Amino acid sequence: MLIEGFDQNCRYLSAPGCSLQHHFGHYLRQLKITIGEDRLRNMVRYGWVRPVLRVRLPDSFYLSWQNYPSLSFRGSFADDDSWANKLVVRSVTMARVSNEDERWYAHYLDDPSNELAVEARAHSIPTGPGTHEPEPIQHPRRSGLIYPWIDFFAYWQVYEMVDVLRAAQLVGPLLNEPDAEIKLEQVRQQLPEWREWS
Numbered sequence: 001m002l003i004e005g006f007d008q009n010c011r012y013l014s015a016p017g018c019s020l021q022h023h024f025g026h027y028l029r030q031l032k033i034t035i036g037e038d039r040l041r042n043m044v045r046y047g048w049v050r051p052v053l054r055v056r057l058p059d060s061f062y063l064s065w066q067n068y069p070s071l072s073f074r075g076s077f078a079d080d081d082s083w084a085n086k087l088v089v090r091s092v093t094m095a096r097v098s099n100e101d102e103r104w105y106a107h108y109l110d111d112p113s114n115e116l117a118v119e120a121r122a123h124s125i126p127t128g129p130g131t132h133e134p135e136p137i138q139h140p141r142r143s144g145l146i147y148p149w150i151d152f153f154a155y156w157q158v159y160e161m162v163d164v165l166r167a168a169q170l171v172g173p174l175l176n177e178p179d180a181e182i183k184l185e186q187v188r189q190q191l192p193e194w195r196e197w198s
Contacts, residue, residue, distance in 0.1 A: 010155040012053065012109050014091035017136075017147030018044065022092045024153045031158060035165070044151065047128030048164045051151035053109065056125045057084045059137050062146050068139050083119035090116065091150050109152070125149070 013023040018041040020028065028035060043049045061084040062068060066075035071092065077085055090108070108114045109121075125134070136145035174183060 012152040015151045053152040055120045
């Protein structure tokens with residue numbers, strides 16, 4: 001039996017640093033759901049949706065990765081960071097698993113005997129309100145911030161996100177019509193009530 005990558009990984013679709021370039025973002029696009037990375041980060045920060053697992057990666061791992069984000073990895077990683085390198089590669093690729101593997105039916109993150117799973121669980125961190133989110137880091141050879149974690153979402157959380165986004169929407173489009181200021185003031189007055197409801 002051969003298990004396709006999506007089927008095997010459906011409980012752990014990766015979004016490194018809330019990036020939508022990999023499995024979770026691919027699934028969102030497949031379902032024609034458009035959401036930005038900042039919005040996803042905020043939804044997790046607010047506790048509106050929580051990844052099934054967030055793994056904190058060491059800053060030293062990113063800083064020694066000279067050609068970040070290329071998976072051809074140039075640089076020398078500390079031995080203590082080798083697990084992070086393996087987890088990144090494993091989380092952004094969808095390798096097929098055959099039944100020749102003893103536990104072909106289980107995802108590696110669910111396997112308590114898998115060394116990478118043990119490291120990932122040992123470096124898991126909570127998400128949502130009242131939790132500390134790691135500060136983004138600046139790579140010395142790249143512009144833009146790096147969010148030093150990998151979020152893993154279950155496929156069904158895409159549907160949860162759609163429900164949350166729909167409930168969080170306060171008003172429909174506000175057009176630049178002559179009465180726009182009046183409508184905007186009505187929105188301001190009704191905001192406490194809408195926030196209570198949504």
